[in-house]
Amino acid sequence: MQRPNLSAWLYVTPLMLVLVPFFLLPTLVVLVASFFETDGFGGLLPTLTLSNHVDVLTSAQTFLLYVTTLKFAILTWLFTLIIGFPVAYFLVFHVRSQLLAIGLFLICTIPFWTSNIIRMISWIPLLGKEGLVNSTLLGIGVIREPLEVLLYSGLAVVIAYVHQLTIFMVVPIFNSLARIDKRVVEAALDAGASRLDVMRYIIIPMSKSGIALGSTFVISIVMGDFFVVKVMSGGGSASVVSAFYENVGVLQYPAAAASAVLLTLVLIAMIALILRVVDIRREITQ
Amino acid sequence: MRAGAGDIELAGLCKSYDGVTNVVDGVNLKIPDGAYCCFLGPSGCGKTTILRMIAGHEEPTAGEIVIGGENVAGMAPVERRTAMMFQSYALFPHLTVRDNIAFALRVRGQSKAERYKVADLMMERVRLTELADRLPGNLSGGQQQRVALARAAITEPRVLLLDEPLSALDEQLRVQMRQELRRMQRELGITFIHVTHTQLEAIALADIVVVMEKGKIKQTGPARDVYAYPHDRYVAEFLGGQNVLSGKVEKVGDRFVVLSQPSRSGIQVRLGAQVRVAVGDRIDLAVRRDDIELVRADADNPDDGATALPSRVTAIEYQGSFVKVMLDTVPDEDFVAYVPERTFFRDPFNVGDVLLAKWSAGRARVLA
Numbered sequence: 001m002q003r004p005n006l007s008a009w010l011y012v013t014p015l016m017l018v019l020v021p022f023f024l025l026p027t028l029v030v031l032v033a034s035f036f037e038t039d040g041f042g043g044l045l046p047t048l049t050l051s052n053h054v055d056v057l058t059s060a061q062t063f064l065l066y067v068t069t070l071k072f073a074i075l076t077w078l079f080t081l082i083i084g085f086p087v088a089y090f091l092v093f094h095v096r097s098q099l100l101a102i103g104l105f106l107i108c109t110i111p112f113w114t115s116n117i118i119r120m121i122s123w124i125p126l127l128g129k130e131g132l133v134n135s136t137l138l139g140i141g142v143i144r145e146p147l148e149v150l151l152y153s154g155l156a157v158v159i160a161y162v163h164q165l166t167i168f169m170v171v172p173i174f175n176s177l178a179r180i181d182k183r184v185v186e187a188a189l190d191a192g193a194s195r196l197d198v199m200r201y202i203i204i205p206m207s208k209s210g211i212a213l214g215s216t217f218v219i220s221i222v223m224g225d226f227f228v229v230k231v232m233s234g235g236g237s238a239s240v241v242s243a244f245y246e247n248v249g250v251l252q253y254p255a256a257a258a259s260a261v262l263l264t265l266v267l268i269a270m271i272a273l274i275l276r277v278v279d280i281r282r283e284i285t286q
Numbered sequence: 287m288r289a290g291a292g293d294i295e296l297a298g299l300c301k302s303y304d305g306v307t308n309v310v311d312g313v314n315l316k317i318p319d320g321a322y323c324c325f326l327g328p329s330g331c332g333k334t335t336i337l338r339m340i341a342g343h344e345e346p347t348a349g350e351i352v353i354g355g356e357n358v359a360g361m362a363p364v365e366r367r368t369a370m371m372f373q374s375y376a377l378f379p380h381l382t383v384r385d386n387i388a389f390a391l392r393v394r395g396q397s398k399a400e401r402y403k404v405a406d407l408m409m410e411r412v413r414l415t416e417l418a419d420r421l422p423g424n425l426s427g428g429q430q431q432r433v434a435l436a437r438a439a440i441t442e443p444r445v446l447l448l449d450e451p452l453s454a455l456d457e458q459l460r461v462q463m464r465q466e467l468r469r470m471q472r473e474l475g476i477t478f479i480h481v482t483h484t485q486l487e488a489i490a491l492a493d494i495v496v497v498m499e500k501g502k503i504k505q506t507g508p509a510r511d512v513y514a515y516p517h518d519r520y521v522a523e524f525l526g527g528q529n530v531l532s533g534k535v536e537k538v539g540d541r542f543v544v545l546s547q548p549s550r551s552g553i554q555v556r557l558g559a560q561v562r563v564a565v566g567d568r569i570d571l572a573v574r575r576d577d578i579e580l581v582r583a584d585a586d587n588p589d590d591g592a593t594a595l596p597s598r599v600t601a602i603e604y605q606g607s608f609v610k611v612m613l614d615t616v617p618d619e620d621f622v623a624y625v626p627e628r629t630f631f632r633d634p635f636n637v638g639d640v641l642l643a644k645w646s647a648g649r650a651r652v653l654a
Contacts, residue, residue, distance in 0.1 A: 183376035186343060190372075191390035192364035192441070201392070205380050 027264070034257035042251035052258035061243070062259070066266070069239045072154070072229070073222040076161040080218050081211065083162065084169030088210075089203070091170075092177040093185075105174070108167050120160055120231050127151040127159070152234025160232045161222055168221065169214035176210030177203070212278035216271055223267055291354035291367075292319040292444035292477035294340065299349035301335050301501075309335050311501035313349070317479065317494060319444075322471050324488035325481045326524070327498035333481045334373075334449055340479065341370045341447050354444060369443035373450045375434035377422035384409065384418040387436045404440065412436045412470070427455045431463055439474060446471075448480040452487060464491060485525045489513050497521050518654045519570045529578070529621050530653070531555070531571040535563050541647065545569070549617045556593045556647040563652065570653040577649040578623035580611060582633075583640045593650065594642040597621065599635050611635065615643050 034052055037045040056062055087108065095101040111119055126132045127150040134146040149155055180203065188198050204211075226242035240263050247256035294317040301310040310332040317323045325333035338344045340351055342363040351358050358366045369390075378386050384405050385392075391401035409415050412432040422430055431451065438446055451467065452460045468491055471478045482488055488495050489509040497504045497512060497520075505512055505521045516522035522530050533545030533553065543563060545553040555571055563569055583596060597613035604610075609630040615621035623643060635641065 181376060183372050183374075184378060187370070187372050187376040187437075188378070188389070188393075190341065190343070190363045190370045191393060191437070192362075193389075193393040197393045201389070202378060 030257045030260050033254055034261045036254050036257075038252060038254050040251070042253065044253060052254045053261070055255065056258045056262055062240075062262075065238060065240045065243050068237055069223060069229075069241075072157055072161065072239070073219050075158045076165060076222050077215055077218050079158065079162045080166045080169040081215070084166050084214060085173055085207075085211070087166070088170050088173040088177055088207075091174055092180075093182075108170055111163060112167070116164070116227070117231075119164065120228065123156065123160060123163075123232070124151065127156060152232070152236060154233065154237060156232040157229050157237060160228050161225075164228070165218045165221060168217040172213035172217070173207055173210035176207040176213075180206050208278045209280045212274050212280055215274055219270060219274075220267055223263065223270075293317060293354060294445065294477065294479075295350075295352040296336070296340075297350045297352070299336065299339065299351065300347045301332070301339060301344065302347045308347070308501050310339070310346075313501075313503055315496060315503060315506060317477060319354075319477055320475055321493045322468065322478045322480065322491055323494045323496065324492035325479065325496045325498060326483070326485060326488040328483055328524070331498045332501040333496075333498050337370075337447050337449055337479060337481050340366075340445065341368050342366050343370070364441075366445075367441075367443050368445040368447055369438040369441055370447045371434045371438045371449065371451055374454050375422075375430050377430060377433055377437070379422055382419050382421060383414055383425070383433050386422065386433055387414075387440055389437060390441045405436075408436045408440050411473075412466075428459050428463055431455065432466070435467070435470060439470070442474075443476065445477045445479065446474070448478060450481055450483070452482070452484075460487070467491065485513075489525070497524060499524075514574070515651070516572060516653065519572075522570075522572045522653060527575055527624075528572045529575055529615075530619070531573070531616055531621075532568065532619075535565050535567045535569060538563055538565055543569075545571070547616065553595065553616070554593065555650050557650055557652070561652045571650050572653050573645050573650050575622045576608070576624040577645050579644045580623050580625060580635065580641045581644060583642055592644045592646045594644045597641055597643045599637050599639045599641065602635065602637060613641070613643055 033044060035048050035050070037047050037049050037051075039045055091101050091104055095104060124131065128134070129146045129148065129151070131150070133150060134143075137143045138146065184206075185198055185202060188202050193201065224241055226239050226245050229237055229239040230242055240259065244256040244259035244263075247253075247259065294315075296313050296315045299310055299313040300308050302308045313332075313336060325336060327333045335344065339346050340353075342358065342361060342365075345360070353366055353368070363370070378389065381389065384402060387408055388396075388401040388405035391404060396404075406415070406418070409418055412435060414429065414432055414436065417425060417429060422433065425433065431454075434451075448467070452463055455463060464487060467478070467480070480488075480491065489512070492509050494506060495509050495512045496506045499520055505517045512521065513525050513527060516525060516528060519530050519532070522528040531545065531553070533547045535543055536546045536551060537544040542554055542556045543561070545551075545555060547553070579592075581594075595615050597615040599611055600614050601612040602609060603612075605624075606627070608624045608626055611623045611625055611630075613621045613623065621643065
């Protein structure tokens with residue numbers, strides 16, 4: 001029994017070498033710090049206390065921040081799915097040449113050829129008060145006053161997220177769709193299924209794992225972000241992370257750590273929920 | 287239902303993907319209702335394309351497909367009342383056996399209880415009842431095939447189209463499932479069209495064998511006709527079991543011809559009947575491999591009207607019920623004798639022995 005055990009450990013060693021120092025240890029440090037007290041100048045006093053957690057959990061602000069962040073996460077998820085699924089579907093089922101499909105796929109990655117900051121700044125000339133959208137709408141007479149809601153608003157935040165994260169939805173869905181045998185679709189049509197039936201009973205159930213993976217990416221990224229919210233809302237909205245970023249700024253490490261622990265637990269719960277709906281492991285091995 | 291609703295007529299059927307070459311090139315064929323028809327040919331000969339056109343998954347470039355007296359051009363598979371069993375089955379991997387079989391009923395809007403009742407009956411018929419809740423990934427090849435068959439048959443189609451249905455199975459299972467297909471065809475009493483590249487499969491199953499080459503039908507007929515009386519060299523060689531001798535006619539005599547080949551001349555072949563060949567014609571002659579008798583060259587050899595060609599044994603293969611003896615009778619071409627096992631072992635030959643390959647006059651046929 002000793003030998004197979006040893007080789008099993010050897011197999012997981014590389015992964016452990018990455019996960020333990022870069023994921024597990026920092027998480028534990030945060031967890032421990034969340035139970036410490038602060039001396040008010042950035043130092044931690046190793047007296048165990050629950051007060052950080054109690055403060056976070058009893059604050060009305062925490063609740064409001066979660067509502068805002070969840071709203072962004074859900075809207076972003078919805079729109080990335082609505083845009084991402086058809087894009088992936090088109091690439092897999094309607095682009096016959098593989099070369100063209102790869103080319104179109106690369107086009108989807110163009111937003112990533114530049115930094116996140118540039119990408120967000122580039123929305124300003126488009127969505128700003130005298131931006132392209134407003135001047136066009138004014139020009140064709142649809143509106144009389146420029147729309148203020150386009151930039152530095154919740155709408156702008158969602159637009160930026162969707163722009164940034166749709167690819168995270170496209171890639172895993174593309175993958176799961178590409179594994180569908182085209183003859184299976186043909187067999188469904190042969191059985192008398194309409195296009196809608198094929199979509200409902202064949203394509204969507206068979207791409208569940210991709211949808212779940214994409215959703216996990218999008219939701220965890222939005223939940224853990226503060227930068228896009230800060231820039232695109234013009235300071236008008238805050239997210240969960242931006243609140244504890246403020247805490248770090250004023251050296252309130254234990255309070256930030258307690259917020260981080262809560263966020264981690266919320267995210268774990270959300271991902272567990274997704275995995276409950278779709279058993280990714282089973283879907284992939286099937 | 288009308289009588290003869292499952293008879294099929296193909297008239298001048300053509301299919302071209304690029305507008306230049308015809309993958310299917312002017313196919314005319316009549317298949318009676320309730321027949322088991324096999325399309326036989328090498329890969330790329332257009333047999334699957336014909337099947338897909340009958341199924342309605344591809345539209346013909348030219349020609350007509352008539353099923354049960356109605357032209358089905360432009361109709362969906364369901365309207366044609368055909369069902370297809372796909373190569374490697376194309377089962378829905380995320381649905382259980384029962385849901386796979388009931389799928390066609392689900393998209394027809396039947397309730398769960400309704401469609402499961404029908405599916406359960408069908409599962410009983412193909413002995414899948416215990417596997418009803420399994421996913422296709424957990425089934426053996428033979429079980430998957432039965433699911434595919436049940437899924438196709440559930441809508442009571444008038445024609446069932448099978449695309450290489452046995453190619454995913456191993457040899458032993460293939461023979462077993464072959465019987466099952468034939469049994470299902472008899473039970474359902476509908477037309478089966480089965481595409482295969484294995485001649486044994488075709489002649490074992492089919493009422494009608496259709497031999498194809500490069501988009502054209504080479505020969506159509508009952509299995510025995512196609513096997514025993516091939517029209518031409520292609521059919522003879524593709525079905526096997528025949529030796530084909532080709533050469534230029536040197537001399538035509540009363541019930542014999544003399545052939546010459548580049549490296550051998552004076553091959554005198556006796557024929558059972560007068561044939562219309564002229565000196566100088568290039569002809570192919572076929573002789574069944576099991577019609578060839580091997581006698582030792584030094585043995586007493588009375589002239590009994592048979593053809594006897596001196597040959598050397600180049601290889602011997604034991605096949606169980608017979609022995610396959612390969613000979614150098616005609617240079618550069620295979621010449622094989624199937625000798626019954628008992629006959630062979632009465633006086634076994636060895637590689638290198640010189641023999642006479644004999645066959646009686648009526649056994650050689652001139653091919654087109």
